[in-house]
Amino acid sequence: MTDKTGDPDRHTAKMAKKKAARDKIMATKTEEKGLVIVHTGKGKGKSTAAFGMIFRAIAHGMPSAVVQFIKGGMATGERDLIEGRFADICQFHTMGEGFTWETQDKSRDMEMARAAWEKAKELIRDETIRMVLLDEINIALRYDYLPIDEVVAFLKTEKPEMTHVILTGRNAKDELIEIADMVTEMELVKHPFRSGVKAQQGVEF
Numbered sequence: 614m615t616d617k618t619g620d621p622d623r624h625t626a627k628m629a630k631k632k633a634a635r636d637k638i639m640a641t642k643t644e645e646k647g648l649v650i651v652h653t654g655k656g657k658g659k660s661t662a663a664f665g666m667i668f669r670a671i672a673h674g675m676p677s678a679v680v681q682f683i684k685g686g687m688a689t690g691e692r693d694l695i696e697g698r699f700a701d702i703c704q705f706h707t708m709g710e711g712f713t714w715e716t717q718d719k720s721r722d723m724e725m726a727r728a729a730w731e732k733a734k735e736l737i738r739d740e741t742i743r744m745v746l747l748d749e750i751n752i753a754l755r756y757d758y759l760p761i762d763e764v765v766a767f768l769k770t771e772k773p774e775m776t777h778v779i780l781t782g783r784n785a786k787d788e789l790i791e792i793a794d795m796v797t798e799m800e801l802v803k804h805p806f807r808s809g810v811k812a813q814q815g816v817e818f
Contacts, residue, residue, distance in 0.1 A: 647743075647776040648794040649768055653751055653785035656799030657817075663746050663779045664691045670777075671699050675743040678704040678736040682729045683749035683782075689818045704742075706732050709749070726758035737772055744777040751782025754789070761786045768792060 650666075652659035670677045679695065684707065695705050708729035729750075736745050753759050765788050772778060780789065790796050812818060 645775070646794075647772065647774055647778070649772070649792060650777065650779045651751075651785050651789060651793045651796045652779065652781045652799065653783060653790075653796070654799035654801070655783060656801040657804060658799050659781040659783075660691075660748050662797070662799075663748065663781050666777075666779060667691075667695075667703065667744060667746055670744040671695075671703055674702070676702055676741055677744040677746070678742050679706065679746045679748060680729050680733045680736065680750075681705075681707045681709055681748045682726060682753045683709040690815065704736065706736075708732060722753075722756070723758045726753040729753070730759050730764070734767060734771070737767075737776060737778060740773045740776065742776065744779070746779045747781070749782040750780050751785045751789070753782075754786050755782070755784045761788050765789060765792055 650663075652663055664679075667677050667679060679692075681692075692705055692707065695703050706729070709725055730753075733745065733747050733750075736742055750759075750764075754761050754764065768778060769792055780793075785796070806812070
């Protein structure tokens with residue numbers, strides 16, 4: 614490979630300089646801690662990216678857990694794979710009964726959200742579990758099925774130091790974003806649903 618001038622030696626020198634600067638920056642990054650990670654935004658991929666992290670943790674032999682707040686009984690590839698092959702290292706709890714427009718029962722939705730949050734707290738408090746995914750909890754928080762202050766206070770005061778917690782869903786509350794260590798907003802640019810294409814196996818579930 615060469616630089617824009619076509620000079621391979623100049624390119625090598627440029628890359629060496631860049632590597633030295635990068636190595637200097639990396640040498641200052643020595644802290645390790647459990648992170649609060651938020652995946653939000655209107656674009657597709659929030660849960661998908663979070664499950665990618667769960668599978669990465671599984672590959673490293675890190676005990677993990679998933680709590681699904683909204684998604685109900687519909688089978689998904691992630692759940693089938695985890696329960697079928699990795700149940701010994703990753704717990705999976707589907708606590709929701711579907712999206713709010715499907716259940717049409719706010720009191721029931723709130724009851725299920727509370728049950729999911731109690732399970733989530735139990736799993737997060739267990740220091741042997743290194744990563745916990747709270748899938749679609751942001752939706753429960755958006756509709757005030759759970760008090761945001763309670764969730765934030767728990768994450769700040771009770772989450773074990775080395776436990777990673779991932780929270781997904783659109784419209785993450787500002788209070789949650791403020792305390793998070795990592796926040797990614799998925800931006801919607803284009804989606805086949807708008808062209809009449811339904812959710813498909815292997816892509817959406």
